[in-house]
Amino acid sequence: MVHIVTEIFAFDFMRHAFIAGTIAAILAGIVGYFVVIRHLAFAGHALGHIGFAGATGAVLFGVTPIIGQLFLTVLAAFGMGFLGERISKSDIAIGVMLAFSLGLGTLFLHFYTAYAGQATAILFGDLLGVSDQAIKLIIILTLLSLFALSFIARPLLFTSLEPELAEAKGISLQLIAICNLMIIAVAVTIASQVVGVLLVFTLLIGPAAIAQQWTSQFWPGLWVSIIVAILTVWLGIVCAWFSDWPISFWISAIIFVLYLLSRLKIQIIGLKFLPINRS
């Protein structure tokens, strides 16, 4: 065991992968929990695709992809929040926007023919190619979004479950929605560095959805979500190391199996009252 760990951590790119992956997992686990309870999964997925247009556009203009991705997703998140629930929860409005973003990304790639590998990296993630600089950026963005989230988490949870009550208590639902979506945009951008824009869904929704199957309260749910996210990323990296298959595949496969087991276990055995379910 120790031998394997030293072997893996002997490489710079593996250390980088673990650092970036762990940070992304923490952020995705936390932000994803709110995404799931607010039923914003599809909006989160769309933000990933919008990031594709942003990243490829940035490449075209000679800017670092993550900068363009961040800019466009945050902008789109602001727009979604501003336009309100009817847009941010509309399958059709989001579907159209999502498809257009992918189309736009394709167009940018068409003009930028020099480096085709870039597209694969953006779409499916390139955790082994994360640079020192990218890690610094990921850390700063994660701290910023967690800082912002720590301010709004309480009203965010309240508006997520009891919007009518929250509104009556004087909370601006729109303001909370905008802040929340912008934080999701940052989390999506960071998570996509690990699993790529197409698989952002797996890291953002998976751990939180699994956590919800096992917990009955906010805090246990949040912790389980973070822990599942971190362990999944670690296991994914290790599996990729041994199998030489893509990390993104392993992460999505682990999430899929865990989710399936959580649902089956709860449904078949009826384990509704596990110790963790009691407050």
Added chain:
Amino acid sequence: MQNPINLQQLIPSLTFEHVTLSFNHKTIVENFNAQINAGEFIGIFGPNGSGKTTLLRAILGLLSPAQGKIVVFKNPTQRGNSAIGYMPQSRSQIPPDNFSGIAMVSVAMHGYRLGIPYISAKQKKRIDEVIELVGAKEFAHRPFVQLSGGEKQRLLLAQVMLDNPQILLLDEPLANLDPNSQENLIAIIQQIQQQFHATILFTAHDVNPLLGVMNRVLYMANGNAKLGTVNEVITSEQLTKLYGVPIDVIQLQHRIFVLSHERGEIDHGTHCH
């Protein structure tokens, strides 16, 4: 039969001063004047679309009257007034599958404050208190979505009680409840009214379950509203005036039936939303 209320200490908790209220280009009330006293239990009735919910939203300050003002304990209405507790009729969000009842109450605990949703020992105690108050201790740990309609309503009432409001706006709390659960919920609400001297505004479709607990009724129809005792307001003459079409009120062994000439029975038992 009627709820005793001490007439010696009438303190106005809610005052409507020349209030004209409209919603979606429809007049709800025009130049409405009324005073509701602290500790009163008011039943609000009227057909669908008569503006019962709109009136409650105006009291919450979510909607401004076109004219006049609504005064809550000597101050004009203001959004987020902690003296008012609100139990909305419909909810747009479905809680997660396994989220417990106690977790649902907890999210409302000072949910309007900034920060992380940490529940202090003091807040935890308050949550236990309100759960005890509505008699929900036994089922508060079970997943909220699996509870019965009556159990859910009790927990949602517990949420409302967290801030110890002096005025409770309860929007159709009896909707979709069986008679037994209706009776239970009404008893709990009456207990809250008496124990905390709380003012209750309670919208409903059917007058009958509330006959024993209401001090007065507010009947809304056709852009008109009338506040008074059951015997003053729920009469053929008054309702005919309010609706603008002939209405018959028939009393049968402590039960009241409101009938329209054209459409048959208009209030009792019709929980259409």
